[in-house]
Amino acid sequence: MALSKIWVLTESQNSKPISISLELLTFASSLGASLEAVTWGGTASQISEELGSYGVSKVLDAGELNGSLPGSPVASAMKQAIDAGNGPDVILIGTTYDGRDIAGRLSAKLDVPVITNVTGLEISGDSLVASHSIFGGTQIAKSRFTSSKSPQIFLVRAKTFQAEPSNSTTCGVESLPVPEIGNSGAAKIVATHVEELTGPKLDEADVVVSGGRGLGEKDNYALVEELAKLLHGAPGASRAIVDAGWVPYSYQVGQTGKTVKPTVYVACGISGATQHLVGMKNAKNIIAINKDADAPIFSVADLGIVGDVHKVLPKLIEALKSRS
Amino acid sequence: MNVVVCVKQIPDPATPGEMDSQTNTLKRDGKLIMDDSDSYGVEMGLQLAEQAGGGEVTLVSMAQDGETSGLRTALAMGAAKAILVSDPALKGSDALSTAKALSKAISRANPDLILMATESTDGYTGTTPVQVAELLGLPSVTFAKKITVDGSSIKVERQTEAGYDEVTCPLPAVVTVTAGVVEPRYPNFKGIMDAKKKPVEELTVSDLGLDVSEVGSSGSRQEVFEIVAADARQAGEKVVDEGEAHQKVIEFFEQLKLI
CATH class of the missing domain: 3.40.50.1220 (TPP-binding domain)
Known part of the structure; x- marks a missing residue:
């Protein structure tokens, strides 16, 4: 069974997809599977054209989240779609603050493990093999899932791939509804403090x-x-x-x-x-x-x-x- | 205010790590110490319990073989007691199986607040705390740099890429604490002596109502199957500064057309 569908968790900042998300989309796009971007925060329609240039056929939009921290609501929305039979074989998530939260929540909800701190990914047969830089970067550990249970979730570090548009396609936006999540989603952002960044990230x-x-x-x-x-x-x-x-x-x-x-x-x-x-x-x-x-x-x-x-x-x- | 702080006991990071060539997992024999990353959560928990004017800090940890040396450090700082999930079946646990064992142990302490480090020094997956929150059905706030308790809820300053967010969250909740945000106290002599007498409750995997197949290498559905050498980097020119070495740096920048 080859990979037929991949989700890439796509975060945006200032109405633009962040670099790590584009890096993951570039890699995912090279695998020839159907590529969908999961996003939130109310910017889906603004970023969909750029995501299309990276081969994304559909943006799944979990919406504004009403101030909730994204971990619980976004993972719940993903789980609901997966339970309904619309899930992917592989989910790629960048190692960011919210990415780690979403990966952890989703992993526990689905009872599937996450392969974390990935610094390389390659296709081997019908599945993905991850590389990890260990012992000060002197050695590389290669890991894989031992269960056939999908989806396979990978948390990937920044700069593992270089972002480059490819396989451009038309990209539509579809709602990814967030179900009632109750107490686990009760953490709410009440104020945001931005420290002036004078140089690059x-x-x-x-x-x-x-x-x-x-x-x-x-x-x-x-x-x-x-x-x-x-x-x-x-x-x-x-x-x-x-x-x-x-x-x-x-x-x-x-x-x-x-x-x-x-x-x-x-x-x-x-x-x-x-x-x-x-x-x-x-x-x-x-x-x-x-x-x-x-x-x-x-x-x-x-x-x-x-x-x-x-x-x-x-x-x-x-x-x-x-x-x- | 009863606070659970999760503490990981790890091989001393100052000594070079080693992989077990049979299992491709990190070797964990020898003396273990408390992960430095956890000292901030212990300190934060002690401060919050003190500010609340009552309550105590309970440590939760897991080990393969009853190891408590790292826990004693946190007990010496002032934690009241510890729950240690200790079972040879835990060997080779991944983050999710770890979260399963920890969450069962945490719920026995019935805490108002659960504090954990954002990530451990040795495994650094950074996913266990949120997995614990999900398994307990609790809200979570990760990357906290400040926590203020306000009755039955907390206000947290959560580190972001661009600054920080103020987050409110009802208790009980899981909060992860970033390093450097409080200054962990050094255990004093009395603390160290007292720590030897503080209760450490040892529980096995089956005591927690978990099946051994859910944890350890059997519960971990991922494997490291190969370890290879990375491309080595060659050291370049090395210059001893005698007052003018900054010129070498300028020349290097010039070669790269950086300036």
Whole structure:
């Protein structure tokens, strides 16, 4: 039995599909199955044309959700369609805040497992095989489902595929009704606070400048932010300084955090624990600045500066400023 | 305010992990410690119980072999007691089977609030908390950076890509806590001594009314079937800074036409 239908959970931001959703659609479209996008938030009709250019034949729209956090209502709507016999063989979900919620809810509702932290997918026979980057990216584990129960749910990390329109088709919008969900959907968003983002998003940026413990104290993270800004990049962080409360979780690059694949990654005061390497090892170019000459980060760096970030960063920032 | 905090006991992340070549699962022998990620939930739970002026923190964990060393750390921080699902049948459990065991154990504690880390350090699937919520029929708020209790509901600041959302949610509920949002207390000497005497209730899978086929490697319907070496990355030039190394970085940027 070949794959006949695939759903890709498609999130939008500012009425545009987000990058990770388009990356998954690009891969799904290459498999030759019927491709449907599951979405919510009231933007289905605005994004359907762009989704059509990625080979999506139908957008399944769970609607506005009336302020509910998406996890429970969207998963309930998907389950209802699956129970009615309209389900897919495979569901691809991007590793985002809401994507993880929806995958977890759906998995428990359907009693099917989820394969998570996927960094590669390939078709093998009639099913999909997932790759996972482990032990600091030095090894790749390959996994698969052992039960034939469908749908097969995969949670895929950002930048696993490159987004590229293909197999363009006309795309219609169909309602994906949310059933009565009761208590499990009782979490409601009452206010949204948007922090001004001056540069690109971390997982989409062409340049990422990250800071770690070697910065010494929280205030020195400003050097990382300034360098990122001068390079039109995004600031990132190691787990250590997120755990220490210097910067929010959304800045974290690594195993428990984001995967980034920028053209240039600048690691400042980061030792390069396996936890961190998994998230950035596939950057095209890596520059590391660290005073410990034996730090593991140097084993993946194209240019390693053995030096004190407190001395090197200010000089680097000055030199860049004097050029502009 | 009775709070359950789920705590995972993991191999020390500072020592290199190793795969069992027979089962392709992470080796879990040797001493286990409390996952650092869980210390934020323990601290948050203790603070909320203190602010509520009553109630206690109950830990829920699972193990294959009665391991409690990680639980003792959280008990030393101030948790009152622990429920440990311990059964050799749990070996090889995936996230969903883990959620099944945890949710059964949690419901025995009858909590007002269940706190978990957003993801564990070793498995990092990040799906278990929401699976637990679904199995218990409860609402969930993930990626919390702040929790305020307001009578029978909570207000949560939930981290988003662009900032945060304020979310309200009736209790009981499952909330996942991101790292770094509170400062976990260090256990003091009295705490460490007291922790040795605090009750740890051990339950087997069948005590929870679960069938052993629902958990462990038999309940986990996914497998790692192969492990291969990734393309190695070659280290490039390494320069010791003697005051001018930033110029090397500038040159590198220039080569890439970044500047």
